[in-house]
Amino acid sequence: MAPLRRLRLCLLLAALLPLPAAPAPAPTALPLRPDWAACRILSRELSRLLATVKEPHSALEGMQLLEEDPQNWPPRILCSDACDPLTLETNHTRCLHRIRQALQHYRDLLGSEIFRDQPQPQLESTMEQLLRHVQEGHGRPSRHPPVRTDLWAQPLQRHLALKRLRSFAAVMGRVFNHSAR
Template sequence: MAPLRRLLLCLCLPLLLPSPAAPAPAPGPRTDWVACRSLSRELSRLVATLKEPHRVLEETQLSEEDPKNWPPRIRCSDACDPSTLDTNNTRCLQRILQGLQHYRDLLGSDIFTARRLPRLEATLDQLLGLVQQEHGRPPRHSLAPSETWAHPLLQRMALQRLQSFVAIMSRVFTHSASAR
């Protein structure tokens, strides 16, 4: 019986003793909220100042029937609300990173071949770089070529959605920069 008691004591003793302090994880790169706020505001300003080159499209409301093809959006489930951002912003930043990468890929696609937007692309690249520092690079998706006749419509839809995405993203960065 003594060997069995000794075995149990050896197995249970580590559970009763305090565990040694685990080494603190090395701090990784942190999100520069103030810089992100500034760049998101600039991005919002740039998108808002873009003029529609095809006047007939100015009053056109475009919608896509298939929700599977919708670009990344910031949803309630992404935890981008102020109370969650103060405690854990990882999921929100990952969604923002996914959206930024999507719109960057879109601006570099054949849809915008005839209408390059270098200042918008540069600002988007800077913001993408800041968010990527902490959360890595999301996978890039190549976009299927589209018909040339559809480019103005696709540009309009992409820029409208980018404007909506940037408005919400800017609110996230504004709150987070103010809270720090």
């Protein structure tokens, strides 16, 4: 009888114990590092496409615009963004955050009214692909509403936006070129 009593006691205890929790689904792992090689290829493609964009007004090609308020400048890679080769080896988060900010800004500019007369679908597409590679998290980043501009100022703003984007693309290309090694 003792074995039967033990069996009943074990069954009773098993019935009183809570059921084990279902195993938690594995968190969707975000890539710790972006695909550096793909970023390098896309940043080179972006630079190549930028080199093919021609100014519709030849007078703007050699024009230098002076800007007095650096607070209104678009996001750009600064020394404090830790995009140097040594820091990128250990922590690339800050650098990628800055690159993502700038790509979003320029993508929004390319879709704005200042490029209505001269749309750049290939540039936008390449920037979207590049953004997908440097995303933190899921989904598409929100677009910021474009700034309304006067019709006469649009060629100047387009010229300035392309000039800044070319400069940014050159620095970004160096970051991805180093990291893809």
